[in-house]
Amino acid sequence: MIDLIAALQPLVVGAVLVSSARVKLLNRHARTAAQRTALARLIGPNRALPAYRLLGGVELTLGALLLLLPAPRPAAVAATALAVGFLGYLGYARRAAPASSCGCLSSRPTPVAGRSLVRAALLVAAAGLAALLPGAWPDALATRPGAGIAVLLAEAAAVVALSPELDAAWLLPLRRLRARLTNPLRGGSGLPLLASVQQVQLSDSYRRVAPLLRSDVREHWDDGEWRFVGHAARYQGRPATAVFAVPLTDLEPAAVRVAVVDDATGQTVLALAGAGRPAGPRLDVVPA
Structure with a gap:
């Protein structure tokens, strides 16, 4: 298996180098991209663009050799040296110019x-x-096409996942899709959580226990006609949880209730009933 993986590495490295070269040689914003990189600090602003273009030419040459030659050991050795140089440059950029852009696979400004x-x-x-283990990738793919394609897909996915400049192409759409499918700001009732939080913050119950709160919303859940919103709190020097009960069908802040529960014992140490309708979860008032 290691021979198969080794034989396919020229395809992976060559594809990455050619993609990087495309950004440096063909992008119309290459001058701006070069000035954003750490090259401007390392060799001077006036030399940044020529060095950026030269690097693109080297990447294109090595990438083409890796993709076209059947067993390109000299090209692989040169690509190894270039990759080591990349690693050192990125380490320098992150330490000496943390605000600089990578300039690797996209002209999009992306810090290292x-x-x-x-x-x-x-x-x-x-x-x-x-x-170290040169091999002809066409022969490797012809001999074990299924395993070879799986290796290439896995490595391509790893390169994409490790490329912050490509997040806009795949990660952000996935996050938007997840938000549409899961509705993270909605509970089971369909009422946005933000509406309940605003109702809590406008309530007298919230104002009375606000000095005890130590966090924003940590958890929430719906039970029947009520939504429960939990905050970390501290009561008489002990860790506690403040749970607000918000009616889903009554948007008046006066209807909000709160109970403060001791985290260690589970005992309700303080409970305040709202001024709204009496129906709802029972909150036993324990004197402070």
Whole structure:
């Protein structure tokens, strides 16, 4: 299996290098992208764009050799050296110019992140493996197409996941889809959580226990006609939880109730009933 993986690494490294070269050589905003990188600090603003273009040319040449040659050991050795240089440069950029852009796979301004360093280390390992165990990737794919395609897909997914500059292409759409499917600001009733939080914050119950609160909303759940909203609190020096009971069918702040529960014992140490309708969860008042 290791021979198959090693034989396929030129495809992975070559594809990454060609994609990076495309950004540096063909993007019309290359000048701006170069000035955003740490190259401007490392070699000077006037030399940043020529160096950026030169690096793109080197990446394109090595990437094409890795993709086109059947067993490109010299190209793999050169790609390993280039990947080591990338890793060192990114480490310098993160330390010396943390606000600078990576300038790697997109012209989008993206600071060097931990994922960028891991991706560079992955390229070092992939190119180094191709140099140590050279093999013809066409033969490897022809011999074991299923396993070969699985390896390539897994590595491509890893490169994409480790590329912050590509988040806008896949991660943000996934987050938007999740938000549409799960409605994170809604409880089971369909009433937005924000509406309940606003009702709580306008209530007399909230004003009376506000000095005890130590967090924003930590949890919430619906039970029948009521929504319960929990906050971390501290009562007489002990950790506690303040649970507000908000009626789902009565939007008046006066209807909100609150109970403060000791985290260690589970005992209700304080309860305040709202001035609204009497129906609702029972909150036993325990004198302070």
